[in-house]
Amino acid sequence: MRIFVTAAGGTEKALKEELRELGYRRLQGQRGGVWLSGNREVAARICLHSRVAVRVLAELGRFACPDEDALYRGVQGLEWARWLTPERSLAVTSVARSSGLTHTQYIAQKTKDAIVDAQRVAHGRRSSVDRNDPDVAVFVHLEKNEAGVFLDASGRSLHLRGWRTEATEAPLKETLAAAMVRLGGWDRETPLFDPMCGSGTLVIEADLIARRVPPHPRAHRFGFERWADYDAEAAAAIDALREEAHAGARASGPRCAGADIDPEAVDIARRNAERAGAQAHFSEASLGALRLEGPHHVLSNPPYGQRLEADAAFWEALRGAMRRNPECTFSLLLPEEGAPRDLGERRAVRAHPLFNGRIRCRLVTWSSMKT
Ligand SMILES: C[S@@+](CC[C@H](N)C(=O)[O-])C[C@H]1O[C@@H](n2cnc3c(N)ncnc32)[C@H](O)[C@@H]1O
Incomplete structure (x- = not known):
């Protein structure tokens, strides 16, 4: 079976690195994710371990799809009974690019019709549709008149870990935070600090990555656990x-800590860390007072964009923080537009393009001045 693991724009490299760490080879990266081949256990291991993956999609089939008849026939030709019995609910979503069929809702509807018509013939009954919490989620990817039909093995989007039930303004998605921890080049040994921690996402993800804590609690169930072939064995x-x-x-890892000027954010970060089982420390402090003892990796996403604004005084405070902490490496997620190009005397060693939602950003890393 071919598996496509999806990732947010710009995080594909971090996902590939993570999959390699899990022992997978022959990985093929492309925009939006990474391909590999494997069975249900491979899909399950990725769901259980990956912090960067958003979804794990198992490919059921692929066929030429110039029009709706080809879609209907192609979908009917797939082996549905193995995954989907009439007692199980179903939902179909789709995307389409550079193809004759363009209307994604229509593609999803036609796919659903083909599946339930095949069920009626085989069993005399059909699955109901449940768009919010289906047992089996089908995804159709149409590109250049070729359709790929997938089952979503992850179920709910994997960024939902369960612990971030409270958030401050403009929180990072957990999957993006995990990718930043990797792409910033943190060695997982040096103490890590986020001086603008908001709801604590980066600090919590960093601690859990360093201590190899799985992203989801034991009780979490993935999509593949509701498929028809999921028997006792x-x-x-x-x-x-x-x-x-x-x-x-x-049990223990490097010190991961954060601070925020907003006391409410500090309380939220502390509660999130507790729910996540993270060993993370948070305090109320301003960036203007940042003075860390010894080498740290500072990893943060400063306020910017539509919801939170950064003015000239803020950027000056950031320059000051870099100047006062020469032993520290800094990795900052900065917007492509609106952030100053120079942030002090240091020269950036890495800049990785990333999207924070729709905002085009770069994760810029400045290494310590004392190496
Ligand atoms: C974009 S948010 C960080 C979001 C965080 N990464 C998360 O996932 O929730 C920026 C944070 O910087 C904090 N902040 C703004 N100015 C600050 C300053 N001068 N010193 C410390 N924190 C500051 C804000 O209170 C806000 O929580």
Whole structure:
């Protein structure tokens, strides 16, 4: 089976690195994700371990799809009974690019019709549609008149870890935060600090990455666990993988801490860390007073964009913080537009393009001045 693991724009490299760490080879990166081949256990391991993946899609089939008849026939020709019985609910979503069929809702509707018509013939009954919480989520990707039909093995988007039930303004998605931890080049040993921590996402993800804590709690269930082929034997195999993932967690790691000028943010970050089981420390402090003892990796996304504004005084405070902490490496997620190009005497060693939602950004890293 071919598997496509999706990732937010710009984080594909971090995902590839993470999949390599999980032991997977022959990875093929493309815009929006990474391809690899594997079985259900591979899909399950990625769901259980990956912090950068957004969805894990298992490819059921691929066919030429110049028009709606080809779509209907192609979908009907796939082996649905193995995954979807009439008792299980269904939802279909789609995207289309450079193809004859362009209307994504129509593509999804036609796909759903083909599946349930095939079920009626085979069983005399059909699945109901549940758009919010389907047992089996089908995804159709149409590009240049070729259709790929996938089952979503992850279920809910993997960025939803369960612990961030409270957030401050403009929080980072957990998957983007995890990608930043990797792309900033943190060595997972040096103490990490986020001086503008908001709801604490970067600090919490960093601690959990360093200590190899799986992204989801034991009780979390993934999409593939509701498919028709998920029998007792499969459940036992996945339980073993789940136990292995949790058994690999370390009791302690490098110090991960953060601060924010807003006391409410500090309280929220603390509560999020507690829910996540993270060993993270938060305090109320202004960037203007940032003075860290010894080498740290400073990782942060300063306020910018539509919801939070940064003015000239703020950028000056950031320059001051870099000047006062020469032993620290700084990795900052800055907007392409609106951030000054120079932030002090240091020369940036890396700049990685990323999207924070729709805002085009760069994760810029300045290494410490004392190496
Ligand atoms: C974009 S948010 C960070 C969001 C965070 N990464 C998250 O995932 O929730 C920026 C944060 O910087 C804080 N902030 C703004 N100016 C600051 C300053 N001078 N010193 C410290 N924190 C500041 C804001 O209170 C806000 O929480």
